Structures are given as C-alpha cells and as structure tokens.
Amino acid sequence: MSILLEARNLTVRYDAPAQGLGVTKKHVHALNGVSVSLREGATLGVLGESGSGKSTLAFALAGLAPVAGEILFQGKRLTPAVRRHMRGAMQIVFQDPRSSLNPRMRIWEICTEALLLSGIRSDKKRIGRAEALLAEVGLPVECVNRYPHELSGGQRQRLAIARAIASQPKLLILDEPTSALDVSIQAQVINLLLDLQQRTGMAYIFISHDVGVVRHMSDDIAVMRYGEIIETGARDKIFDAPQHPYTRELLSVLS
Amino acid sequence: MTRASAIDIQDLTVRFADDSGWRTAVRSLSLQVREGEVVGLIGESGSGKSVTSSSLLWLLPLGDRCRLTAERLDVLGLNVLDATEREMRNLRGAQAAMVFQEPMTALDPLRSIRRHMHDVLLAHKPQSSRDAYALSKQLLSEMGIEDPDRVLHCYPHQLSGGMRQRVLLAMAFSCNPRLIIADEPLTALDVTTQHQIVKLVRRKTQESGVAILFVSHDLSVVRSLCERVYVMYAGEVVETGPAHHVLTRPHHPYTQGLLASRPELFAPRTRLDTIAGQAPSGADAAEGCQFRDRCPHAFEKCSVRPPLQASAGDPERASACWLEGAI
Secondary structure (H helix, E strand, O other): OOEEEEEEEEEEEEEOOOOOOOOOOOEEEEEEEEEEEEEOOOEEEEEOOOOOOHHHHHHHHOOOOOOEEEEEEOOEEOOHHHHHOOOOOEEEEOOOOOOOOOOOOOHHHHHHHHHHHOOOOOHHHHHHHHHHHHHHOOOOHHHHHOOHHHOOHHHHHHHHHHHHHOOOOOEEEEEOOOOOOOHHHHHHHHHHHHHHHHHHOOEEEEEEOOHHHHHHHOOEEEEEEOOEEEEEEEHHHHHHOOOOHHHHHHHHOOO | OOOOEEEEEEEEEEEEEEOOEEEEEEEEEEEEEEOOOEEEEEOOOOOOHHHHHHHOOOOOOOEOOEEEEOOEEEEOOEEOOOOOHHHHHHHEOOOEEEEOOOHHHHOOOOOOHHHHHHHHHHHHOOOOHHHHHHHHHHHHHHOOOOOHHHHHOOOHHHOOHHHHHHHHHHHHHOOOOOEEEEEOOOOOOOHHHHHHHHHHHHHHHHHHOOEEEEEEOOHHHHHHHOOEEEEEEOOEEEEEEEHHHHOOOOOOHHHHHHHHOOHHHOOOOOOOOOOOOOOOOOOOOOOOOOOHHHOOOOOHHHHOOOOOEEOOOOOOOEEOOOOOOOO
C-alpha cells in the first residue's frame, strides 16, 4: 500500500517562562525531531502520557502548531498554501466534545460548516448532507436542529466525528477521542471508528494514553516520551517484545 | 470485629428541578463505609455518584430546585441532616476531606500552590509559615512530585493536569483526615502516575487508617484499590460486594456488560461487545428496573423494580436483579 503521510524531523518549540530578570529565555521542546509515516487506510497508534508530546504531534500534523520539519501528504510537501487547497483531506477530532463544539451553532451547522469552503452554501443542501452524516455516525436524524448541549457525551463525540468526515478526508487525526467517555460508550465509539474505516478506507492517527484502546485500534504503534518517539513498530511486535524499558513499564499496567 | 462507620447512608433520595419537572438523581440509596475502609463507588456519568458524594458534606445546592431526603446521613458519627454550619465547618477539611475531579476549577487561578496549601494547613492548625512550607514540601514529594520547591511557587495554570491533581490529593491528606471523599481523583492522571498514586494511597490508608470513598468509572483502578464496591446505574445501587469478586464475576447484567466491553478482551481491530442504547436521563423515572431497556435478559417481571437482595451463595454480595444468582 502506498504511503499517505510522511513526516520527517518535526520539531515544535515553546518558550519557557523566564525564571527571573536578566535570565536568557529557555525553550521547551514539545516535539523533538519526530518522524512518522502512515500507509493509506492504516492506523498508527500514538501512545504516551500527558506531556509526552502526542497532542503536539497531532496539532503539528494538522497545521495547528508552529512546526519545523517536513510533512509530505500524498507525496506533496505541506505548505500553508497546499493545506488551503487540500479541501479537508486531513481532519481532526479532539478529546473533549464539550469544548470542541460551538454551543451556539445548531447541529446541522456544526457538521457542515466545512462544506461552506467547498462552495455548498444553501441551507437546504447542508441540512440534507447533515442528515446523511448523522445517520452515518449513528445519531438520530431528528437531532439536526438541536444544539450540542442537548446531546450526551457519547453523542457529542459522534457529532465531532460526523463533522470531521463531512469533507471525506483521507486521514483522520483522533486526539484521545474516547478518553472523556464512559466505558460502555467508549466501546460504541470504538466500534463506530472501526466501521467507518472499513467503509471509507480512511487512515487514522489514533492518539491515546490508554494502552488497551491503542492496542485495539492500531496496525502500527509509536510510543512517545518527552517529545520524542522512543519506540515504534508493528502492533504485535511492540506488545510481544517491547524493547524500551519505558514501553515495558507502560504495558505492564495492562496485565 | 465490626468497625465504626465513617459514612452511613440510609435511603437517600436527591431530586433536581428543571423547566420540565423533577428529575431523580439518586433514588433510595444506602451505602456504608467503615473506618479505615476503602470503598469504591462506580458508575457512568449521570448515574448519581457525584451527587451522592456531594451530599455528604453539604455541597449540594439545596433549595427550591434541589431536594434531599434520607432516613440517615451520617459522616464520622455526625448527623449531617441536622448538623449546624459550625459543625460542618469542623468536619470539612480537617476530618473529612474532599478531592474533586476537575483540578482546574478546584484551584484558584490567582493563588500560587504555596498559598493554597498554606490556607488549608493554617486554617486547621496554627503554625509558622516556615513549618507550613516544610510540610507542604513533604506532602508534595509524597505525591511523587520531584521538585516541590518549583511547584509551590507555580500558579495552577503553569502545571499539567496530572500535577494539579497531585496537589489536590496532597491538600486532602494534609490535615490527616479520617475520611477522604475522592470524586474521580485519578481520571486526569497518566497510567504510570495512577499506579504510583494508587500504591501511595494504599500505604497511607494502612498507616493512618483513613477511610476513603473512591468515586470512579475506572474499573481496574477500583479493583486494585478498594475493598468493597458499589455499582450505580441511573441513580440506584445495582450491585455491591467485595471489589475483587464483583469486578471479576459480576452478578448484575449492567456490571457484566461494563466488564465485557473492555477492549483488552477482544482481538485487535474487531468489534467490541457493547451495552446497547444509553442510560435514562432520570426525567421519566420509569417504573421497574431502570436497566431493563438495555438488558439482554429482560423479561416480564422486570416491569417491577427489583430490590437489592443478598446473593444466596455469598451474603457479602447483593444485586438488584430478579435473576440474581441465575445469570
């Protein structure tokens, strides 16, 4: 299968707060020379704890963080200009569906806002498309005119997924998509993501701190710590024979 | 030997009013935590577990829109139903501490961590600020914080979620309370950190005999930390018993469904078993078993509410299901 995404040597640096007068600024490397590659239709799981840089990686790939390094998407080098013309081929779903959905927009507006960019402006068309999207993610179609606060946590995450797939992306970046959900709802969302991937052939970058969930979703896994990838490889290789001591520590929690 | 009870709740019902009428958040709930015992309260969001734990220290907005009734509501021997504000002040913090789920809203953004910790320490025990600083430092390092001096000078926004939650835990332990009510205290933390803190909390409970009501939705943490567990669904306790037994061989269909949906049990990239549908919102408070619409075993009798009945094989266990012991 061909390579969908290739990122080389990504570095994101933030200024650390100055510790006193006259002290030179220090930098924090949120991401330090990270390289990943992803095949079309495959899932790369990114496993790490808070502060390991996994969300920064998601933001950097999605163009939401100031990043140095090179990202190739479908063979093209991603520059801001190229990104603008990608028409949502890469989309992102955030962890907390309460803060990532605009509370003042109706559900049909939320999940079809991206369509405005591709020239679909009539409300009627948008509502029709929204109904199809809701059905696709397992939300009752009657919801189109409601507001996000009327939905439960799991439903809101389904809505965030509907919004992300509206532009029929090739790559979905999922930043802790199930972490804010209850156990029984988490299983439903996992099933939805697996179904969608089978139907559409989207590739996923699945970011989570939950070892069990990452194992379940991924073909390949990258383990992150302190802004670097410390170990990467096929899922079974990582789980059967982890090389790095930190990976072993992480996995030991499962047993 | 029976230990004195740290928490004794009998027949607690809490209802909230909204524009469409009354919603029952907690219904006829009974729960006991003995001194020195670590008890888990498991449930999904909206199941009423936080309302239950908040009721213990008068943290509910009681009034026209929130009503509480109970046959008994005792915390460390104090009848909370009839207590005075003064008695509650003595209880809160010094004897019964609370740890909240959202570390960002539980800490004041305009105060440094040092100020937070000093406030707690000085409010309950007069001491020099030098002593308070030393004690704060010690409490933070016990929570696995490697550079307590730096953390003490930080403001909440400068710390990660995990760090903030450790600060809250350190504050809860700071006055050597006899009871800690912890509402999802580990949810924001990393797995390895959780591990560390679970170990620490276990040691602390053995040393100091503090009782803990541990509210969580994380089954594995509860199993490794708690002696007994209560499982809540839609405002009711549906199952209770020794944590290890309930969470390895559950009797109630809801607990069974929860355990069966964990991804660890399935081959990678296959569909998981799920509990169909979602929990009722409490508005309608339908008659009968609240779980019956989602239950694979539901039958005619489920239109009558099943009582929490002791298991025939194990008197320490109980579940609220007409099929108790049969499935």
